[in-house]
Amino acid sequence: MIGSGLEAGSEKHEPETHPQQRKDEKPLSSTTTAAAPTTASGLGTDPHWWRQAAVYQIYPRSFADADGNGIGDLRGITERVDYLQDLGVDAVWLSPFYPSALADGGYDVDDYRDVDPKIGTLEDFDAMIAALHGAGIRLIVDIVPNHTSDRHEWFVEALRSPKGSAARDRYIFRDGAGEAGELPPSDWTSIFGGPAWTRITEPDGTPGQWFLHSFAKEQPDLNWHNREVHEDFLQTLRFWSDRGVDGFRVDVAHGLSKDLPANLPSQAELDATPKDGAHPIWDRDEVHEIYREWRGVFNEYDPPKIGVAEAWVDSARRPKYASAEGLGQAFNFDLLEAGFDAAQFRETVTFNLELAAKSGSSSTWVLSNHDVVRHATRYGLPAKASGEEKAGTNWLLTAGATPELQAESGLRKARAASLFELALPGSAYLYQGEELGLHEVAEIPDADRQDPTFFRSPGLSVGRDGCRVPLPWSSAGQSFGFGEAEAHLPQPEWFSRYSVQAQDAAQDSTLNLYRRALRLRRELQGEDTLEWIELPGAGDSTTEVLAFRRPGGWICVTNFGEQAVPLPAGEVLVSSQPLNSEVLPGETTVWLREH
Structure with missing residues (x-):
C-alpha cells in the first residue's frame, strides 16, 4: 500500500482513536485516548472558513530547525506558532513532510502516511497540529497523487515483479520501441527537462520495460486506472483527516487521469493537442471522478475538509476543480503571472471573480510560492522585451543571465501588490518569507543547488532553490537563527537586514505591514465581493490607479505609476509606504475608511 514503506520489524505510531470525529462515528468514550488533544472543535465548525482565509505556506525544510541538523523540522514549526499567530494568518499550508530522498524537494514521496525522520515523527506532527489549532490556525497539508518516489515500496515491488504483473499495473510501464525495445516508447520530454521515460533492469538482469515520469525519473507516475491506487489514497486522506488536518493542497491535480493509446503521439503532436478535456495526459x-470520490471523504467530517487544486489549466476549465462536488477550490495563478500594471491587475481580478462565481467557490490569490521567483525580485527586474514570457517563470534568473535588480523598487512594488492582494475578496495564499520582503537568492553556488530543474536543464535555468533558502530569524549568528547548524542552502549576508529580529520593532517594516494588514483584514471582512470605483481628481493618471470598494465602507487604492496622485478623502487604515495628508506616492497601496 502507498502509506506503508516500513522495514521489517519497524513500528509506526498509529492512534487507536483520533482527535477528529467523523460524522458517522460514535463519540470517544471518557476512557479512550487520542493521538493528540481534541483541539479542532475550538476552531468552530463553519464550513466556509476557507473562503476568505489568509493561508501561510510553510516549506518545512526551510522554516525553522529545532534539532540543529541544518534542515527545518516540525518541532521548529511548533516553536514558531506564536509568530504565526502574531502575524495573523488563518491557516498554514504545509509543503511535503513525508519520507523522501528529496529528488524534488519532498515531492518524491516514499510513504504517504508517515513523517520524514529527518524532520520529525508522527508524534511531532500531532504536537504541531495541536499547537496550531490551539492558536486558532488550521492546517492544510500537501498531497502528491500524480506520482510516488522510486523508493516507494510499490515501485520497488514493481521492479522485482515481471512484466504484466499486478505490481507494475499500479504505474505506467510500456515496452520500448526499436528492434529490441532499446528506444523509449515515445520522445516525450519531462517537465523538468530530459526524457519522460526511463528503462528498468528486469529481475533476471536483462534490459526491460520503460516507465513514465512526467517529472524527475525518481518520480514514477501512478496509474489511476488501477482501483488499488484509488483506495489507498482514500485511506491516506482519512489517515491525516483523523489526525485533525483541515484540508489538502493537491499537487499536479490536473495530471492524474491519463489515456495513453497503443501508438503514442510524438512530443510535437502532444504539444499540439488541445487541453480541452481529452488530452492524453493533462486535464482530462x-x-x-477521482475528486468526487475525495469529496465523499471530505464530507465525512464536520466541518468538511477542504481541497485546493494546483491545476495549471486553461482558466475556463478551473471551475471544475473548484466545484462543491470536487475539491472546492483551485489555485488562481493569474495575478502571479501579471506584471505590476493597473490594467493587468484589474482584468485579472475581474475575470477571476467571475470565474469563481461560476463554481460557487471563492478565488485564490497568489503572488509567490515555492516554485517561482519571489515577487519582490520579479518586480525589481526589467520587463521582458517581447512581453511573451510569464512574469512568474524563471526566465528572470536563467543560467548565465545577470539582470540588474532594482531591489528598492522591487520591494516597494511588492509591498503595494501584497496590500492590494490582501484587500481582495477570496483567500490569499502567502509564501514564507514574503512577509519579510525577501528577494530571490540568486548567488547560490552550483555545487549547493538541489532543484532537479537545474540539473536536468543545464545552461537553461538555475531552478527554484533561490526562493527556498531558509528564513532569517535573527540578524546575526549561525544561519541567522534558523538553527544551530549551517542551513541546508546557503544564506546571503544581506539576509541580516531582512530578518524577523531586524524588522520586529521597526514600525514601517514589511513584517509589521503584513501584521497590520492581516489584522485589519479579519476586522473588515464582509461579503466576498468588490465594486470598482473611479477616483475624482486623478486626471491623466487614472490609467495607473486602481480603486475598489469592499462591503463595510472601506476602499483600497493602488497607484501603479511612479508619480504621486491626490490622496482620496478618508481615514487611512494602512498603507504600503509612508503618506502625507495630500498625496498617494507612486507604487503604493492604501486602505481607507470612507467618511
Missing part, C-alpha cells in the same frame, strides 16, 4: 475530464 475524468479526473473529476
Whole structure:
C-alpha cells in the first residue's frame, strides 16, 4: 500500500482513536485516548472558513530547525506558532513532510502516511497540529497523487515483479520501441527537462520495460486506472483527516487521469493537442471522478475538509476543480503571472471573480510560492522585451543571465501588490518569507543547488532553490537563527537586514505591514465581493490607479505609476509606504475608511 514503506520489524505510531470525529462515528468514550488533544472543535465548525482565509505556506525544510541538523523540522514549526499567530494568518499550508530522498524537494514521496525522520515523527506532527489549532490556525497539508518516489515500496515491488504483473499495473510501464525495445516508447520530454521515460533492469538482469515520469525519473507516475491506487489514497486522506488536518493542497491535480493509446503521439503532436478535456495526459475530464470520490471523504467530517487544486489549466476549465462536488477550490495563478500594471491587475481580478462565481467557490490569490521567483525580485527586474514570457517563470534568473535588480523598487512594488492582494475578496495564499520582503537568492553556488530543474536543464535555468533558502530569524549568528547548524542552502549576508529580529520593532517594516494588514483584514471582512470605483481628481493618471470598494465602507487604492496622485478623502487604515495628508506616492497601496 502507498502509506506503508516500513522495514521489517519497524513500528509506526498509529492512534487507536483520533482527535477528529467523523460524522458517522460514535463519540470517544471518557476512557479512550487520542493521538493528540481534541483541539479542532475550538476552531468552530463553519464550513466556509476557507473562503476568505489568509493561508501561510510553510516549506518545512526551510522554516525553522529545532534539532540543529541544518534542515527545518516540525518541532521548529511548533516553536514558531506564536509568530504565526502574531502575524495573523488563518491557516498554514504545509509543503511535503513525508519520507523522501528529496529528488524534488519532498515531492518524491516514499510513504504517504508517515513523517520524514529527518524532520520529525508522527508524534511531532500531532504536537504541531495541536499547537496550531490551539492558536486558532488550521492546517492544510500537501498531497502528491500524480506520482510516488522510486523508493516507494510499490515501485520497488514493481521492479522485482515481471512484466504484466499486478505490481507494475499500479504505474505506467510500456515496452520500448526499436528492434529490441532499446528506444523509449515515445520522445516525450519531462517537465523538468530530459526524457519522460526511463528503462528498468528486469529481475533476471536483462534490459526491460520503460516507465513514465512526467517529472524527475525518481518520480514514477501512478496509474489511476488501477482501483488499488484509488483506495489507498482514500485511506491516506482519512489517515491525516483523523489526525485533525483541515484540508489538502493537491499537487499536479490536473495530471492524474491519463489515456495513453497503443501508438503514442510524438512530443510535437502532444504539444499540439488541445487541453480541452481529452488530452492524453493533462486535464482530462475524468479526473473529476477521482475528486468526487475525495469529496465523499471530505464530507465525512464536520466541518468538511477542504481541497485546493494546483491545476495549471486553461482558466475556463478551473471551475471544475473548484466545484462543491470536487475539491472546492483551485489555485488562481493569474495575478502571479501579471506584471505590476493597473490594467493587468484589474482584468485579472475581474475575470477571476467571475470565474469563481461560476463554481460557487471563492478565488485564490497568489503572488509567490515555492516554485517561482519571489515577487519582490520579479518586480525589481526589467520587463521582458517581447512581453511573451510569464512574469512568474524563471526566465528572470536563467543560467548565465545577470539582470540588474532594482531591489528598492522591487520591494516597494511588492509591498503595494501584497496590500492590494490582501484587500481582495477570496483567500490569499502567502509564501514564507514574503512577509519579510525577501528577494530571490540568486548567488547560490552550483555545487549547493538541489532543484532537479537545474540539473536536468543545464545552461537553461538555475531552478527554484533561490526562493527556498531558509528564513532569517535573527540578524546575526549561525544561519541567522534558523538553527544551530549551517542551513541546508546557503544564506546571503544581506539576509541580516531582512530578518524577523531586524524588522520586529521597526514600525514601517514589511513584517509589521503584513501584521497590520492581516489584522485589519479579519476586522473588515464582509461579503466576498468588490465594486470598482473611479477616483475624482486623478486626471491623466487614472490609467495607473486602481480603486475598489469592499462591503463595510472601506476602499483600497493602488497607484501603479511612479508619480504621486491626490490622496482620496478618508481615514487611512494602512498603507504600503509612508503618506502625507495630500498625496498617494507612486507604487503604493492604501486602505481607507470612507467618511
